[in-house]
Amino acid sequence: MKNMKRVVFTLFQPAMLALIVVFWAYAPASLLEKGWLVTAISICTLIVVQILEFVNERYPGWRLNWREFLTDVFYVVLYFAVIAKVETKLAEEPLLSAKHALGITTDWAMHLPFLAQVAFAFFLIEFGQYWMHRLMHNTFLWWTHAPHHHITQLNAAKGLVGNPVELFLVSLSVIALFDLQLNALFCAFNLVGAVSAFSHANVRFYTPRWYAFIFTTVEAHSLHHTVGFVETRCNYANCLILIDRLFGTFREGESSVVGQDERKRLMISQQFMFPFRPLIAMFKGHQDKSASASN
Numbered sequence: 001m002k003n004m005k006r007v008v009f010t011l012f013q014p015a016m017l018a019l020i021v022v023f024w025a026y027a028p029a030s031l032l033e034k035g036w037l038v039t040a041i042s043i044c045t046l047i048v049v050q051i052l053e054f055v056n057e058r059y060p061g062w063r064l065n066w067r068e069f070l071t072d073v074f075y076v077v078l079y080f081a082v083i084a085k086v087e088t089k090l091a092e093e094p095l096l097s098a099k100h101a102l103g104i105t106t107d108w109a110m111h112l113p114f115l116a117q118v119a120f121a122f123f124l125i126e127f128g129q130y131w132m133h134r135l136m137h138n139t140f141l142w143w144t145h146a147p148h149h150h151i152t153q154l155n156a157a158k159g160l161v162g163n164p165v166e167l168f169l170v171s172l173s174v175i176a177l178f179d180l181q182l183n184a185l186f187c188a189f190n191l192v193g194a195v196s197a198f199s200h201a202n203v204r205f206y207t208p209r210w211y212a213f214i215f216t217t218v219e220a221h222s223l224h225h226t227v228g229f230v231e232t233r234c235n236y237a238n239c240l241i242l243i244d245r246l247f248g249t250f251r252e253g254e255s256s257v258v259g260q261d262e263r264k265r266l267m268i269s270q271q272f273m274f275p276f277r278p279l280i281a282m283f284k285g286h287q288d289k290s291a292s293a294s295n
């Protein structure tokens with residue numbers, strides 16, 4: 001029984017990714033018209049990984065409670081019902097129009113083998129996310145990303161918890177510039193969703209070494225969520241840790257204690273207001289100065 005559990009939690013991550021690839025590789029054309037299917041698969045993946053947290057828990061300190069669960073559900077709904085749609089309207093569609101107006105064609109992409117198209121889309125999404133994420137840790141954009149680092153435990157859906165501006169910025173991609181088959185694109189989206197769920201989950205996976213070399217694991221990502229601000233400047237890749245290895249930002253290890261600013265947990269309203277903190281502080285300082293001048 002113990003051995004069986006070990007096998008399941010060793011193979012689960014690669015097997016799930018393989019299943020997603022096989023599904024989209026053989027999905028009939030009629031399924032491609034159902035745009036909601038990508039979202040449904042992403043949400044099902046989150047539910048399965050969430051259940052795994054109760055089968056093979058990583059740390060008792062990260063155990064899901066009602067408050068965390070309801071916050072996570074709020075962000076899952078926010079992401080799929082609002083952020084993803086805003087991103088399509090404000091980023092993807094204008095990019096697509098610009099592509100048509102400029103007469104850019106990338107038909108070659110569509111003629112690549114299915115797996116190559118998936119790998120290309122996955123890499124492109126991840127490459128953009130890596131640099132946006134790294135920028136956030138090294139510029140004023142930190143104010144948008146900090147709420148994600150204020151979470152004090154990791155769970156399957158925690159990848160979607162953060163300030164809405166950050167969620168929008170980190171979803172930006174140039175993928176719309178490339179002509180790829182719809183099933184390859186959908187496959188890449190679902191793979192990103194799955195790896196992101198694995199890397200935020202309170203699950204003790206016995207990850208194969210080859211998998212951890214290529215993809216982000218909860219070990220690598222928990223280190224990114226560690227308590228010191230400077231210490232978070234590593235393992236930026238959402239899914240493809242290979243990019244951190246390439247650019248010298250990879251660090252080996254893991255962290256059971258996560259959270260910024262003395263692990264102060266933020267409420268949803270505080271997560272939303274966080275980027276405005278410097279402005280509010282400036283405004284308050286200005287008011288205090290005028291009050292002391294008039295005294």
Ligand SMILES: [Zn+2]
Pocket residue numbers: 133137145149224232
């Ligand atoms: Zn970060």
Ligand SMILES: [Zn+2]
Pocket residue numbers: 148158159200221225
């Ligand atoms: Zn994270």
